[in-house]
Each structure stands twice: as C-alpha cells, then as structure tokens.
Amino acid sequence: MIESENPYQAPLESGFPCATPHGETFDTSAFVAWTFVFAxxxxVPLLFGWGLTQDHGRTGRLVALVGFLGAGCAFCLSRPIAARKSIAGSVITGVSQVFPILHIISGEITLEITLRFGFVVINDASPMGHDVSGEAEGFLLTLIVGCTLLVCAAGAGQLLGFLLPASWLIRNSDKVLSTNPQPHS
Known part of the structure; x- marks a missing residue:
C-alpha cells in the first residue's frame, strides 16, 4: 500500500502555515485590518451615540464594543477568507460615514426599537432628548447598531466578493490549502 493512500497515517510535515479547522491559514493581516476598520x-456612532448615554450606559457601550472587537478577531481566526470579505465591506461602511445615512438610519431604528420596549427613556434634560443610563441599555443599544452595521458590511463584502477578482480577497496560501495540497517528500 502506498503511504499517501493510507487514511490512518499521520500527515507529513507540509511546510504550510498553521491551518484552521476549515483548511484556511492564520491571517495576521486580517487581524490588523479588522482593528483599523473597526476603529x-x-x-459616527460614537459622535452621535456617546451623548445619548450617561454614566453606566457608557460602560455598557464599551463592553459591547470590546465584544465586537473580540468577535471580529475570532472571526478572522476561524474564517479568514470570509473575514477578508467582511473587512472589505466594512471599508465601504466606514467610507459611507462621509454621508452617514446608513449610520443615522441604523441609529434611528435602534432608538425606535429601544423606546418601544422601554430600554431608553425620553428625557428633555438630556442633550439628545433621551436617557440611557444603565449598563444593559447601553449594551443593547450598541449591540443593535453594531449588528445592523455588520450585516450591511458583510453584505457589501459578499457583493465585492462577486465583483472583484478573487486574488484581491484571497491570499495565495489560502488558495493552495483549499486545493488539498500534497505534502513535501
């Protein structure tokens, strides 16, 4: 029996970087790109949303933001190819802040949802006319806005994945691993 045909044989040293469970390689550049694109x-969300929150509400917002940053890094680790597409879409979302229609609509939808369920209280003394003072309220507000923007960014990234050449979004090592490489002898 030939060694390469033995399904029980341990894999040989391949010379490729560490692969994820999905056969993709660890992508350091995606981590760096995600951090910059996230920031x-x-x-716009902080410019408009920070004045809406008070005291502990800001703590909830910060916890949600750290969670989004960590989730993005985990996504880069577990699915580097999909993460690169989402990062490309996040660039479009970030550039759209020049005319922040998407961000403002996302914030208004979030305010309406949280007002209807009683998480945000109307307060005329507050600079924005609303009061978000609890950690849970600040967390929820940030979670809804962040998820809305991430869905838009992921959609834009998938669209870019169809429109742009694959070489722009997929590294050479990802292409090699996805085609089932042969080990070096």
Whole structure:
C-alpha cells in the first residue's frame, strides 16, 4: 500500500502555515485590518451615540464594543477568507460615514426599537432628548447598531466578493490549502 493512500497515517510535515479547522491559514493581516476598520467605523456612532448615554450606559457601550472587537478577531481566526470579505465591506461602511445615512438610519431604528420596549427613556434634560443610563441599555443599544452595521458590511463584502477578482480577497496560501495540497517528500 502506498503511504499517501493510507487514511490512518499521520500527515507529513507540509511546510504550510498553521491551518484552521476549515483548511484556511492564520491571517495576521486580517487581524490588523479588522482593528483599523473597526476603529474607523466608530466615528459616527460614537459622535452621535456617546451623548445619548450617561454614566453606566457608557460602560455598557464599551463592553459591547470590546465584544465586537473580540468577535471580529475570532472571526478572522476561524474564517479568514470570509473575514477578508467582511473587512472589505466594512471599508465601504466606514467610507459611507462621509454621508452617514446608513449610520443615522441604523441609529434611528435602534432608538425606535429601544423606546418601544422601554430600554431608553425620553428625557428633555438630556442633550439628545433621551436617557440611557444603565449598563444593559447601553449594551443593547450598541449591540443593535453594531449588528445592523455588520450585516450591511458583510453584505457589501459578499457583493465585492462577486465583483472583484478573487486574488484581491484571497491570499495565495489560502488558495493552495483549499486545493488539498500534497505534502513535501
């Protein structure tokens, strides 16, 4: 029996970088890109949303933001190819802040949802006319806005995946691993 045909044989040293469970390689550049794109996408939401929250509500917002940053890094680790597409879409979402229609609509939808369920209280003394003072309320507000923007970014990234050449979004090592490489002898 030939060694390469033995299904019980341990894999040989391949010389490829560490692969994820999905056969993709660890992508350091995706981590760096995600961190920068994440920070760039915070400009308008923090500009408008920070004044809406008070005291502990800001703590809830910060916890949600750290969660989004960590979830994005985990996504880069577990699915680097899909993460690169989402990062490309996040660039579009970030650039759209020049005319922040998407961000404002997302914030208004979130405010309406949270007002209807009683998580946000109307307060005329507050600079924004609303009061978000609890950790849970700040967390929920940030979670809804963040998820809305991430869905838009992921959709834009998938669209870019169809429109752009694959070489722009997939690294050479990802292509090699996805075609079932042969080990070096």
């Amino acid at each position: 760039a996408n915070l400009i």
